[in-house]
Amino acid sequence: xxxxxxxxxxPHRSLLADLxxxxxxxxxxxxxxxxxILLFFLTYPLGLGVWLGFTDARLNRPGFFIGFExxxxxxxxxxxxxxxxxTLLYTTVASILKFxxxxxxxxxxxxxxxxxSFFRAVVLLPWVVPTVLSALAFWWIFDSQFSxxxxxxxxxxxxxxxxxFLGDTTxxxxxxxxxxxxxxxxxxxxxxxxxxxxISPSLQEAATLDGATPWQRFxxxxxxxxTPIIAxxxxxxxxxxxxxxxxxxxxxxxGPLNATHLMATLSFQRFSSGxxxxxxxxAVAMVPFLLAAILxxxxxxxxxxxxxxxxx
Amino acid sequence: MSAAQKAMAEADLVDDRxxxxxxxxxxxxxxxxxxxxxIFVFVLLFPFYxxxxxxxxxxxxxxxxxxxxxxxxxxPTLQHIKYLLTETSYPGWLWNTMLVAFGSTVLxxxxxxxxxxxxxxxxxxxxRVTGLMIFLAYLVPPSILFIPxxxxxxxxxxxxxxxxxxxxxxxxxxxxxxxLLMGYFRSIPYELEECALVDGASRWEILTKIMLPLxxxxxxSAGIFxxxxxxxxxxxxxxxIGSSENKTVPVGVLTELVRGDVYEWGALMxxxxxxxxxxxxxYSFFVDYYVSSMTGAVKE
Numbered sequence: 001x002x003x004x005x006x007x008x009x010x011p012h013r014s015l016l017a018d019l020x021x022x023x024x025x026x027x028x029x030x031x032x033x034x035x036x037i038l039l040f041f042l043t044y045p046l047g048l049g050v051w052l053g054f055t056d057a058r059l060n061r062p063g064f065f066i067g068f069e070x071x072x073x074x075x076x077x078x079x080x081x082x083x084x085x086x087t088l089l090y091t092t093v094a095s096i097l098k099f100x101x102x103x104x105x106x107x108x109x110x111x112x113x114x115x116x117s118f119f120r121a122v123v124l125l126p127w128v129v130p131t132v133l134s135a136l137a138f139w140w141i142f143d144s145q146f147s148x149x150x151x152x153x154x155x156x157x158x159x160x161x162x163x164x165f166l167g168d169t170t171x172x173x174x175x176x177x178x179x180x181x182x183x184x185x186x187x188x189x190x191x192x193x194x195x196x197x198x199i200s201p202s203l204q205e206a207a208t209l210d211g212a213t214p215w216q217r218f219x220x221x222x223x224x225x226x227t228p229i230i231a232x233x234x235x236x237x238x239x240x241x242x243x244x245x246x247x248x249x250x251x252x253x254x255g256p257l258n259a260t261h262l263m264a265t266l267s268f269q270r271f272s273s274g275x276x277x278x279x280x281x282x283a284v285a286m287v288p289f290l291l292a293a294i295l296x297x298x299x300x301x302x303x304x305x306x307x308x309x310x311x312x
Numbered sequence: 313m314s315a316a317q318k319a320m321a322e323a324d325l326v327d328d329r330x331x332x333x334x335x336x337x338x339x340x341x342x343x344x345x346x347x348x349x350x351i352f353v354f355v356l357l358f359p360f361y362x363x364x365x366x367x368x369x370x371x372x373x374x375x376x377x378x379x380x381x382x383x384x385x386x387x388p389t390l391q392h393i394k395y396l397l398t399e400t401s402y403p404g405w406l407w408n409t410m411l412v413a414f415g416s417t418v419l420x421x422x423x424x425x426x427x428x429x430x431x432x433x434x435x436x437x438x439x440r441v442t443g444l445m446i447f448l449a450y451l452v453p454p455s456i457l458f459i460p461x462x463x464x465x466x467x468x469x470x471x472x473x474x475x476x477x478x479x480x481x482x483x484x485x486x487x488x489x490x491x492l493l494m495g496y497f498r499s500i501p502y503e504l505e506e507c508a509l510v511d512g513a514s515r516w517e518i519l520t521k522i523m524l525p526l527x528x529x530x531x532x533s534a535g536i537f538x539x540x541x542x543x544x545x546x547x548x549x550x551x552x553i554g555s556s557e558n559k560t561v562p563v564g565v566l567t568e569l570v571r572g573d574v575y576e577w578g579a580l581m582x583x584x585x586x587x588x589x590x591x592x593x594x595y596s597f598f599v600d601y602y603v604s605s606m607t608g609a610v611k612e
Contacts, residue, residue: 026515027436034427034486037419038449042483045460046452052460059466101352108349111341119353121599126356128595128602130544132562133584137359140366140577148362151377182356187606194607243453246546250566264455264547271459271551283456294451 052280063277070281079258080282083266090177090262091242097181098237099230102188107218109189110196120190127186135250138179142166142251166252169259176251176260180241188233195229196222231296239293243286360588366581367392374577392582401556402583405564410590412474412549412560413542416481420538421531423482424489429519431490432497433505443494450487457483458551465552472554480552481542488541489534492605496530497523533605536598540591561587 053070057063074080109120126134141148142165150162165175199222207217245264248254254261254269261269263286271279366374368388373380380386396402430436431443461480465471470479500523508518524531549560556568565583569576595602 023434023436027430027434027439030426030430030434030515031442032426034423034446034490037423037479037482037486038446041461041464041480042449042452042457045457045464048460048463049456052463057463059462104348105352108345108352111345113345113349117599119349120603121596122353123356124599124602124606125360125592125595128540128591129360129588130546130562130591132544132546132566133587134359134363136565136580136584137363140581141359141362143577146375146377146577148377148382151382182359185352185356190603191607194603239451239453243455245455246562249546249550267455267459268547268551271462276459276463280459283459286453286456290451290453290456294448 049280050284052277053284054281055277057276057280058274059276066277070278071285074278074281074285079261080266082258083254083261083263083282084285086173086258086260087242087262087264089173090180090244090260091238094177094180094184094241095234095238097177098184098188098241099234101181102185103192103230105185105189106192106196107222109193120193124186124190126183127190131183131246132250134183135179135247138175138182139166139251142175167256169256172252172256172260176248179247179251180244183247184237184241188237191233192226192229195226199225231299235293235296238296239290242289242293363581363584363588366577367585369578371578392576392578393586395579396582396586400579401559401564401568402561402586404557405559405561406587406590408474408558409543409560409562409587412477412481413539415474415478416485416542417535417538419478420482420485420489421535423486424493424534425519425524425531427486427490428493428497429523432494433523434515446487446490450484450491452483454484454545454547458547461548462551471552472558474558476552477542477545477549477560480548481545485538485541489538492534492537493527493530496527500526529601529604532598533601536594536601537605539594540602543591 052063054065054067055063056066056069105123109116109123113119140146144164144167145162147162147165149165150159153159154162164171166172203221203225204217207221212220243264244262245268248260248262248265249268252260254265263282267279267282267286269279270276270282365383365385368390369380369385370387370389370391373386427442427446431439431446462471465476465480470476504522504526505518508522513521544562545560546562549563550567553559553563556564559567561583565580565587569580569583
């Protein structure tokens with residue numbers, strides 16, 4: 001039976017058979033669904049965004065080409081420059097804190113602990129819960145009158161009146177950074193923990209026998225072996241912090257006095273007040289920074305290959 | 313090595329690091345490890361505790377920390393949750409979020425499985441470049457796409473519909489899932505596939521009958537992760553949805569429950585709590601899959 005079908009089949013389905021063994025054809029066929037979605041809803045909008053940045057479009061009407069007018073007006077707009085400054089400040093401070101605290105937590109979790117998997121699971125919770133919803137909890141914690149932090153500090157006699165968390169420019173910046181760090185620590189800690197677990201304990205033991213102090217072991221064994229994964233994790237972290245929107249939008253909406261306006265929130269604000277072109281221009285202005293972060297990631301990955309003894 | 317240490321090492325053979333812990337005395341371990349860990353866990357969990365306690369407090373206790381213990385509801389009530397479920401559009405938002413998350417996850421998984429298989433196993437000309445492009449697509453943040461997407465959806469006539477979200481969420485889900493599944497497919501031995509090819513199986517048969525059953529853990533990881541990401545998504549849901557009945561939970565709670573100057577903290581926190589529960593429950597069942605997808609996406 002099998003013989004018979006084999007001998008009679010080829011003339012009947014030759015074209016189909018040829019195609020089904022052609023790697024290029026098959027590969028492209030399998031890529032079609034993903035490519036359609038990504039090209040239409042990702043690549044095209046990216047280009048469209050750049051184009052919109054050069055127009056005076058509104059939501060309900062396509063705009064006219066106005067050249068660099070949006071960028072010119074932005075470059076003379078102090079709020080835009082304030083938002084750039086805020087974004088850089090927010091990203092730098094939050095990323096450094098996330099890295100330091102996340103690495104610390106990862107090192108703690110890498111110790112031989114009872115209920116290790118329980119702790120690992122619990123630590124990841126802030127990352128799992130929708131940011132907007134946990135940000136609402138922070139909003140309540142940072143309430144100007146009924147903040148639980150203020151209440152505890154007042155009970156302890158450390159302050160005499162409630163802290164104005166989100167109403168004062170410095171406090172507001174510190175508060176949104178704290179909330180962002182809170183949300184970002186789990187990601188950094190858990191991914192770095194995965195990196196730490198790949199480091200062979202025998203290296204540490206050998207160094208200990210040679211008389212290395214814990215700091216020396218960390219500095220000369222753990223850190224170099226962890227560098228490649230740190231590079232990738234921090235690139236992601238920087239990328240998502242730089243483009244953060246939700247946390248700020250819940251906690252301050254850019255206020256007070258635009259002190260916490262990030263480029264993403266400013267872009268949204270311009271967009272929702274109808275200035276679609278200017279909003280798009282702000283979004284495009286974020287791209288150079290993102291490219292810098294991606295290049296950083298690229299070189300981080302390269303270094304990883306080299307460290308593993310692979311060829312570049 | 314003393315007998316006690318030997319016994320200790322044998323008791324925990326799975327963990328090699330046991331071997332070094334005897335170097336740390338217990339008091340030192342308490343200061344260096346347990347106290348910082350306790351502080352970390354406390355800080356990371358306190359907002360959830362506070363959310364839960366607030367949701368269960370009657371209004372009288374919410375703003376009165378001096379007559380009632382703020383850390384525990386003296387007379388817990390479900391009035392806020394009842395209010396949420398009966399007098400607001402909250403159940404509708406939950407339903408929308410569920411549909412959108414489910415729809416976009418299924419769509420993304422379908423695209424990602426085919427794409428990952430093509431890139432990793434068919435290895436057509438240009439597959440490496442395609443893989444790199446997919447990775448780059450993952451790095452494109454929604455904050456720079458929402459304006460053109462809002463503009464597009466209006467012109468396509470799908471603005472303010474669940475469809476708008478189901479079709480736009482894959483922009484970040486497909487790259488993520490593809491990247492993750494590529495790693496899983498790579499770990500499946502080539503020989504299995506070669507045997508099947510020699511036996512005359514088509515690529516489609518190989519994918520559905522050999523690769524997918526073996527990649528089930530990867531599919532679960534990608535699926536629950538994608539579901540969580542779409543459940544938590546905010547900026548697209550905020551810009552692409554206008555009417556109250558089509559909103560998702562995060563957008564609905566923020567735009568409809570926050571009104572005026574007097575915030576109903578009880579209802580807000582109840583909304584946050586109920587909106588978090590589905591993903592937390594999902595997470596508690598699949599912790600290891602979450603961790604592996606999170607670390608897998610970074611490690612590759």
